[in-house]
Amino acid sequence: MNTQTVEQAIEAIYTALQNDNEEIDARIKDLKAALTETGLKEANFDASRLVQSNREGRKRMQSYFKKRGVLVAFPK
Helix, strand or coil: CCCCCHHHHHHHHHHHHHCCCCCHHHHHHHHHHHHHHHCCCEEECCHHHCCCCCHHHHHHHHHHHHHCCCEEECCC
């Protein structure tokens, strides 16, 4: 299994989001594995890089990822 760093996994998620959520569930699994490997509790995303960067888009992303076991934060 090819393990990715958290940064690589987050970049892959940005790419999937730009490509109409292509393989997003697989990318979330990779991110979850990378977070577990490094002992981190949550992933930090840049809201300005999201397709829908308003509050609704951020909350929807947090909810979707949380259902798959990944906590998402948007630090300022």
